[in-house]
Every structure is written in structure tokens, then in C-alpha cells.
Amino acid sequence: MLCDVLIAKTESTYPIFPYDDYNHPMYRSLRRMFEAWGKDPDNPFGSFVGPGDTIVIKPNWVTHQNMGGHGLESLLTHSSLIKYIVFFAAVALRGRGSIIVGDAPLQGCNFQKLVTYTGIDRVIEAARKGYPAIDFRIEDWRLTVMRDEVLSVRPSQSQRNNYQQIVDRDYILVNLGKNSFLEDIADYSRDFRVYAYKKDLMRRHHYVGKHEYLVTKRIKQADLFINLPKMKTHMKEGLTGALKNVIGINGHKEYLPHHIKGAYQSGGDAYMRIHPMRNMHEWLSDWLADNYAEMAGFSSKMFSYFLDLLRWSSVLCAGESTSLGSWSGNETIWRTTLDLNHILYFSEASPQKTITIIDGIIAGEGQGPLKPRPKPVGILLAGENPAYIDAVIAKLMGYNVSRIPTVFNAIYDRRSKFAGPFLSEFNIISMLDRDELQQVAFDDIPDMCFKKPKFWGHAAAPKNAKCCDINK
Numbered sequence: 001m002l003c004d005v006l007i008a009k010t011e012s013t014y015p016i017f018p019y020d021d022y023n024h025p026m027y028r029s030l031r032r033m034f035e036a037w038g039k040d041p042d043n044p045f046g047s048f049v050g051p052g053d054t055i056v057i058k059p060n061w062v063t064h065q066n067m068g069g070h071g072l073e074s075l076l077t078h079s080s081l082i083k084y085i086v087f088f089a090a091v092a093l094r095g096r097g098s099i100i101v102g103d104a105p106l107q108g109c110n111f112q113k114l115v116t117y118t119g120i121d122r123v124i125e126a127a128r129k130g131y132p133a134i135d136f137r138i139e140d141w142r143l144t145v146m147r148d149e150v151l152s153v154r155p156s157q158s159q160r161n162n163y164q165q166i167v168d169r170d171y172i173l174v175n176l177g178k179n180s181f182l183e184d185i186a187d188y189s190r191d192f193r194v195y196a197y198k199k200d201l202m203r204r205h206h207y208v209g210k211h212e213y214l215v216t217k218r219i220k221q222a223d224l225f226i227n228l229p230k231m232k233t234h235m236k237e238g239l240t241g242a243l244k245n246v247i248g249i250n251g252h253k254e255y256l257p258h259h260i261k262g263a264y265q266s267g268g269d270a271y272m273r274i275h276p277m278r279n280m281h282e283w284l285s286d287w288l289a290d291n292y293a294e295m296a297g298f299s300s301k302m303f304s305y306f307l308d309l310l311r312w313s314s315v316l317c318a319g320e321s322t323s324l325g326s327w328s329g330n331e332t333i334w335r336t337t338l339d340l341n342h343i344l345y346f347s348e349a350s351p352q353k354t355i356t357i358i359d360g361i362i363a364g365e366g367q368g369p370l371k372p373r374p375k376p377v378g379i380l381l382a383g384e385n386p387a388y389i390d391a392v393i394a395k396l397m398g399y400n401v402s403r404i405p406t407v408f409n410a411i412y413d414r415r416s417k418f419a420g421p422f423l424s425e426f427n428i429i430s431m432l433d434r435d436e437l438q439q440v441a442f443d444d445i446p447d448m449c450f451k452k453p454k455f456w457g458h459a460a461a462p463k464n465a466k467c468c469d470i471n472k
Contacts, residue, residue: 012376068371102139180211232364242386259325327455
């Protein structure tokens with residue numbers, strides 16, 4: 001797998017809907033980046049696919065609203081970039097084949113609102129008119145969603161209609177067994193958790209010697225899989241990029257261990273310090289997840305209020321606010337992320353070809369991935385090896401890569417199939433100067449000083465110089 005990573009500088013603005021401005025700086029930078037990559041800028045995907053093939057595009061569609069009160073531009077892959085990629089995909093198919101844009105967002109995401117707010121439905125409708133022989137689809141790959149209830153604080157989980165038929169038809173069960181990165185901590189598998197899901201469901205899929213994932217069959221059907229992440233920080237993994245975006249190929253959250261129940265001091269990784277009230281809060285949260293569906297609306301409402309009160313009381317008493325593995329001590333989520341990337345790239349379910357293009361026009365900083373604050377950056381990144389792409393993103397954000405477990409282990413762990421050159425020997429194809437193509441050493445990538453999530457400050461690179469603003 002080629003480890004080349006390309007960075008192209010452009011304006012930190014997006015085209016205006018309907019995104020038909022093919023003279024916009026973002027589009028021109030995209031073409032220059034393809035050309036530097038050795039692709040035909042008029043048909044960059046033509047060397048991968050042809051008429052009748054299937055192209056799957058995987059944006060970052062985590063949820064329909066920025067929970068930090070900011071806009072969608074720092075939260076989601078922008079639909080203008082998707083529009084340009086769809087255009088290039090249609091050119092490569094020469095008007096005949098399939099183009100599928102899909103993701104598995106959070107179970108609480110209102111997918112119809114996401115589609116409407118982003119305008120992706122209008123983008124695809126315009127593409128259908130321009131290329132009537134291509135089968136265009138927008139797909140929600142989730143198997144479980146949250147549905148609002150009038151008398152409840154928390155919405156209830158609901159499986160899709162014809163659930164088993166959909167699973168059998170559209171999903172592939174992959175068991176990595178002892179090859180899973182989670183096998184190293186499988187002794188703790190009874191305490192694997194993901195928020196708001198029954199613990200017993202996860203125990204069926206993850207224990208010593210067995211680690212199962214349920215991935216969309218679309219990846220296997222793809223002649224070309226295009227990963228389109230948003231560049232932003234992440235409370236559990238440090239950053240969202242090429243590797244983390246792959247979580248969205250999995251259809252069920254209970255297949256995705258996110259943390260280990262309990263304090264780090266007692267063998268968990270949900271938070272740092274042992275405290276009886278925090279233990280009680282976790283135990284009652286497990287009980288609610290297991291029994292929520294059977295509880296009356298008023299009862300679940302009162303219990304939820306009590307849990308919120310207990311959580312904040314436990315935080316005050318313990319003297320720390322870390323929870324649910326949202327900190328740099330999380331030993332679990334990076335393993336899940338690398339497992340899914342190995343399934344995407346190196347399994348029987350793999351596409352014929354996978355590439356990544358990163359939306360860093362307006363990036364997200366601070367409490368990502370759900371509450372990112374906009375950071376105008378004006379860059380696009382591309383490449384084939386997701387580990388090295390994310391290493392470049394980490395460096396741009398101002399992280400010390402050795403303290404970002406997902407990226408570090410993807411490159412340096414002996415089991416990782418993404419491993420290539422040491423970062424100290426790794427060069428980037430840079431167009432940060434806009435007009436000049438350069439080979440830049442990894443250590444010379446500028447630090448753009450992203451605001452880090454809480455509990456990730458120690459992972460920041462030492463500040464030996466002022467932050468670099470490449471927009472000046």
C-alpha cells in the first residue's frame with residue numbers, strides 16, 4: 001500500500017449551493033491535488049473503475065446537529081465536496097454504473113433532517129438528471145435508531161422493520177478472532193461498553209478468541225470505496241480522520257466496544273479515579289440500558305433525572321469529569337477502530353480499491369466529534385494509507401503522534417498491515433504554498449495549534465514556536 005500523502009491549500013470557504021462553481025478555489029485545488037497524485041485531473045478515478053462499476057462514497061455524517069451550538073460546516077463532510085466527488089465518479093463510470101453515498105451515523109441522528117440540512121438530496125437529484133443511466137443512492141446503514149417518546153427524557157432504541165431480512169441481505173458478519181486488536185484486553189470483555197446499549201448484546205460478539213463486526217455489504221460490492229472524512233478533533237481518540245471515519249461501515253453499535261467500564265485505577269478506562277458514587281452511577285446506567293424498553297415513560301423519565309443528578313454528584317465527589325472513555329487514557333476505542341480498518345482494507349469483505357480524501361476546508365476543534373468549534377483551515381488531504389494520512393492530520397493539529405494511540409499503533413504495532421516507513425523518514429507531497437509542489441519532511445509539517453478536547457492536553461506537541469496560520 002502506497003504511503004504517499006498529499007496536502008493542497010485552498011480558500012477556507014465552501015462553494016454556494018447548488019455547488020456548480022467549477023471555478024471555485026476548492027475545486028481547482030482538488031484538481032491540482034489529483035494531478036500531483038499522478039491522476040488525470042479531468043477523470044481522476046478512471047484508472048480505478050469503468051462503465052458498469054460501483055463506487056461507494058463514505059462521508060462523515062455523524063449526526064444532524066452540532067451539539068456545541070455551532071454549524072454543520074465543522075461537523076460533517078461538506079456536500080460541495082461530495083458533489084465534486086460524485087461528478088468525478090460519474091465521469092469515471094462514463095454514465096453507467098452505481099454511485100452510493102452512505103454512512104451509519106449515531107443512533108440518535110435524525111437522518112431525514114441530516115439529508116435536508118446538508119442538501120445532499122438535491123445534490124443527488126441533480127446528478128440523476130445529468131446522468132440518468134447511473135443508479136444514485138443515499139443510504140443509512142444503521143440497523144438501530146432512536147425514536148422519540150413524549151413522556152421520556154431518553155428516546156428508545158428501535159430496530160428497523162424487517163430487521164433479520166435486512167441483516168441477511170445487506171450485511172456481512174466478520175469474526176477477527178485472535179487477530180483482533182481487542183484480543184489483548186479480552187480478559188476485560190465482560191466490561192466492554194458502548195453508551196446506551198445492553199451489555200449482554202456486546203458480550204455475544206466480543207470475548208476471548210471471538211471479536212465480531214457486522215459491516216455493510218456495500219464495501220464488498222464496491223469497485224472503488226472513497227472515504228471522505230471531516231478533519232476534526234475527537235474526545236475519545238484525539239482526532240477524527242481517515243481511520244475513525246471507517247467506524248461508520250458497521251451497522252450495529254453493540255458490535256463496537258468504546259470503553260471498559262470502571263476507573264483506570266481499577267482496570268477500566270472510562271475515567272481515571274476510583275470512587276463509590278461513580279461505580280454506583282455506572283451500575284445503574286447498565287441497569288437502565290438493560291431495562292429501558294420495559295419501563296413506563298414516567299418511570300424512565302424519573303430514573304433518567306436521578307441518574308443525571310447522581311452523575312454530577314459523583315463527578316464533584318471524585319474531583320474529575322471524565323466519563324464514557326472520553327479521554328486520552330481510553331485503551332479500547334483505538335483497537336475497535338483498527339479492527340474495522342483491517343476489515344475494510346485486508347479481508348474478504350474488502351472493496352477492490354479504497355482511497356481517502358479529507359475535508360479540511362473548515363475543520364473542527366475542541367470538543368469534537370459532536371461539539372466541534374469551526375476552525376477555518378482551507379486544506380484538502382488525500383492518499384491511500386489511512387494511518388499516514390491521520391499522522392499528517394495529527395501533526396497539523398499540533399499533536400505528538402506517539403500519544404495518539406489509533407495513529408501510533410496503526411503505524412508501529414507489529415500486527416498492523418498499515419505499517420510503512422518511520423515517520424522520521426516520511427515525506428509529504430505538499431502544496432501548502434498553493435502554486436509550488438514540494439516534498440516536505442514529516443517533522444516540518446506546520447503546527448496549526450488546534451484547540452484540543454478536554455483531557456488531551458498532554459498529547460499536544462511541545463510548543464517550540466508560534467502557531468502557524470497558513471491562511472496568511
